[in-house]
Amino acid sequence: MIRITINGKVTQASEGETLLKVIRREGIDIPALCHHEAVEPYGACRLCMVEITKEEWNGWSKYVTSCLYPVEPGLIVKTHSTKVIEMRKTIVDLYLARHPNCAEIQQLADEYGVTKTSYQTVVDGDNCILCGICTRICDEMGFHAISMVGRGHGKVVAPPLDEAPANCTGCLACAQNCPTHFIEFEDKGNSRTIWGKKFEMITCEKCGKTTITKEFADYLAEHRELPREYFNICDECHRRSTALDMGRIASWSKEVK
Amino acid sequence: MKARFIVSPVLCIGCRTCELACAFAHAIDGKLGKSRIYPIDGGFKELWVPVTCLQCEEAACVKSCLVNALQRNPETGAVELNQEKCVKCMACVAACPFGCSLLDEQHELVVKCDLCGGDPACARFCPTKALEYKPIKGSPKKIAV
Ligand code: SF4
Ligand code: SF4
Ligand code: FES
Numbered sequence: 401m402i403r404i405t406i407n408g409k410v411t412q413a414s415e416g417e418t419l420l421k422v423i424r425r426e427g428i429d430i431p432a433l434c435h436h437e438a439v440e441p442y443g444a445c446r447l448c449m450v451e452i453t454k455e456e457w458n459g460w461s462k463y464v465t466s467c468l469y470p471v472e473p474g475l476i477v478k479t480h481s482t483k484v485i486e487m488r489k490t491i492v493d494l495y496l497a498r499h500p501n502c503a504e505i506q507q508l509a510d511e512y513g514v515t516k517t518s519y520q521t522v523v524d525g526d527n528c529i530l531c532g533i534c535t536r537i538c539d540e541m542g543f544h545a546i547s548m549v550g551r552g553h554g555k556v557v558a559p560p561l562d563e564a565p566a567n568c569t570g571c572l573a574c575a576q577n578c579p580t581h582f583i584e585f586e587d588k589g590n591s592r593t594i595w596g597k598k599f600e601m602i603t604c605e606k607c608g609k610t611t612i613t614k615e616f617a618d619y620l621a622e623h624r625e626l627p628r629e630y631f632n633i634c635d636e637c638h639r640r641s642t643a644l645d646m647g648r649i650a651s652w653s654k655e656v657k
Numbered sequence: 658m659k660a661r662f663i664v665s666p667v668l669c670i671g672c673r674t675c676e677l678a679c680a681f682a683h684a685i686d687g688k689l690g691k692s693r694i695y696p697i698d699g700g701f702k703e704l705w706v707p708v709t710c711l712q713c714e715e716a717a718c719v720k721s722c723l724v725n726a727l728q729r730n731p732e733t734g735a736v737e738l739n740q741e742k743c744v745k746c747m748a749c750v751a752a753c754p755f756g757c758s759l760l761d762e763q764h765e766l767v768v769k770c771d772l773c774g775g776d777p778a779c780a781r782f783c784p785t786k787a788l789e790y791k792p793i794k795g796s797p798k799k800i801a802v
Contacts, residue, residue, distance in 0.1 A: 437741035438724040537744050541723040573744040602751070612751045620748055624720045630754050638756030639695055643706040647699020650666035650706065 404475040419466035420448050423479055430479050431488070431508055432467055433579050434531035439540050441467040444531055446491050447508075451478040463487065485512070493517050495529065502527040504580045527582040530555055534574035534583060542623075543567045546574060546595065557583075564597035570613035604634035611635075658734040660792045662772060662780070664707055668787035671696050671705035675779035675788055682778035683768070691761035693770040694779050694788075707788060709779070710757035710770035712736055718769065721752035727769075735772035743767050 402413045406426055413422045418441060420432055434445040443465045452469070453461035453476050463484065466477075478484060492512050495505045497519035505527075509515070535547050535557055545568035549558045559565035570592050575583040585594035590601045590610050599613040611617075611634050621628035633641070676692040683690025694709035712729075716736050719727045726742035727749060729735070738749075738758075745767055749758040758769045772790070780788040 436744075437739070438726065438744050537724070541744070541746070571746040571748070573746045576745040612747050616746075616748065617751065620721050620752060624723075626717055626720055626752055630717060631751050635750050635753065635756035635759060638754060639708045640697060640756075642708050642755045643695075643697035644700045646666055646706045646708075647701055647704050650699060651701045651704060653667055 402471050402473050404471055404473070404477060406477045407479055413471040415471075417471050419450060419452075419464070419469045419471060419475075419477060422471060423450070423466055423477070428479050430466070433504075433529060434533060435467045436533050436537065436577060438577075439533070439536040441465075442532055442536065443468045445529065447488060449484060449487055449491075451481045451484050452476065488512060489514055494519060498522050499525050499527055499529060499580075501525070502529070502580050505529070527580045528557060529580055530557070531579060532557075533577050533579065537573050537577055541571065541573060543569060543571075545569075559595050562596075565595055568595055568597055569616040569619050570594055570597065570599035571616045602631055604637055605632045606637040606640075607634060609634045609636070658793060659732070660775075660790050661734070662712070662777060663789045663791060664709065664711070665787050665789070666699060666704065666706040668785045669696055669705040669707050670785055670787075671698075672784065674782050674784060675707055675709075678778040678782040679770075682773055685764050688763060690764065691759055691768055693757070693759065693768060707779075708755065708757070710736070710753075710755070712770075712772070717752045717754055718749035718758045721748040723748065730771075730774075733772045733775045735770065735774075737771045738767060738769050740766060 402415060403410060404413055406423060407428065411422065411426055420435065423430060431447040433447055434442050435448065446465060448466045449463050450466045451461050451463055454474050489512050492509050492514050496509050496514060496517040499505045500521050532548065538545050545565040546557055546559050549556055572585060572594065575585050575594065585592065590603050592599045592601055592613055599615055601610040602612060602614055602617055603610050617628065617631040620626050673696055675694050676696065679692040679694050680689040694707055696705045696707045699706040712735050719736055724742055724744055726739045727736055728739065730737050750760055750767060758767065761768045777790050780790040
């Protein structure tokens with residue numbers, strides 16, 4: 401166990417944990433737009449910046465991205481010092497210039513009292529903040545269907561060659577976890593469209609409800625040793641058939657009239 | 658594992674107290690959670706089956722999760738879903754052959770039974786002992802099922 405101090409309060413952390421984890425466990429709210437527990441920390445958004453120092457640093461302190469910084473014995477952390485807030489404000493200010501129409505950025509700007517950006521607004525700016533959560537999750541799941549393409553101003557998330565990605569299974573994890581809800585998809589009847597690729601959904605054999613895409617089920621059956629027929633009915637119908645199966649067995653031990 | 662969750666359908670009267678207890682036990686910000694247990698008509702007169710996760714040894718949900726968000730808690734034996742890690746792909750919901758991984762629409766979360774961290778609310782409130790959480794005495798391996 402490692403003892404550190406956060407905003408004046410002493411707390412315990414375990415070796416290898418990041419500062420952000422401990423800060424969140426303490427119930428302290430700091431923005432961390434590019435962070436997702438399913439993937440390795442990335443350090444792209446810089447919003448999780450905190451001030452750290454130690455007794456023996458003789459009054460010196462540094463500013464680090466808490467999502468990347470591992471805890472060390474004796475760390476004294478400030479999550480909302482004047483300087484930290486000032487830095488966060490500058491970052492939010494820049495984000496606001498780049499993504500003026502993004503609701504999540506606007507909300508953050510509100511919280512940090514940035515009413516208007518001090519930089520030149522990008523006129524046709526989209527809402528992708530390039531946090532890389534979507535591409536990293538897609539990689540982590542083993543699909544590698546989308547990636548960051550281009551550099552600087554031209555950097556975007558896209559499938560290779562901007563064509564419908566062969567590896568995409570339509571699991572929707574990218575869209576579900578995008579912090580700004582930028583990734584578009586359409587679920588209509590028993591089809592789903594995302595990244596320009598159209599998928600057929602599984603419809604429950606019993607009730608007709610749609611579940612996941614056929615491609616995703618095929619992938620899971622093949623790579624995770626799951627019988628493909630598990631995916632033929634929806635969760636509710638699975639529960640019903642479980643009740644009937646168990647009911648039949650239970651009826652042997654109960655006199656059924 | 659210190660205890661075992663036991664379901665006895667023959668004792669279930671279909672009162673749905675467990676369902677309510679579960680929803681209360683998993684409330685978030687004062688809003689009821691989705692119940693992880695469902696007493697369902699077992700197909701025979703006056704026979705109900707409380708359908709809930711039995712924490713399978715070789716669990717389909719664990720196999721289906723591509724980001725390892727589902728992991729067994731060695732203390733309670735429950736397969737727990739790490740909400741922070743879950744990417745909401747719905748693989749486990751689709752894969753569980755008993756239908757015990759669920760989507761909580763209201764909270765927009767994928768959920769499953771966590772044995773309430775070792776004190777299952779459903780068993781505590783079940784009036785007929787159709788649901789029980791019993792301590793395992795001795796070596797768990799020697800227990801006959
Ligand atoms: S929905 Fe969440 S817990 Fe279930 S398989 Fe997907 S990531 Fe894992
Ligand atoms: S043990 Fe807890 S989580 Fe599981 S069904 Fe019972 S009340 Fe719900
Ligand atoms: S969350 Fe740490 S840099 Fe984005």
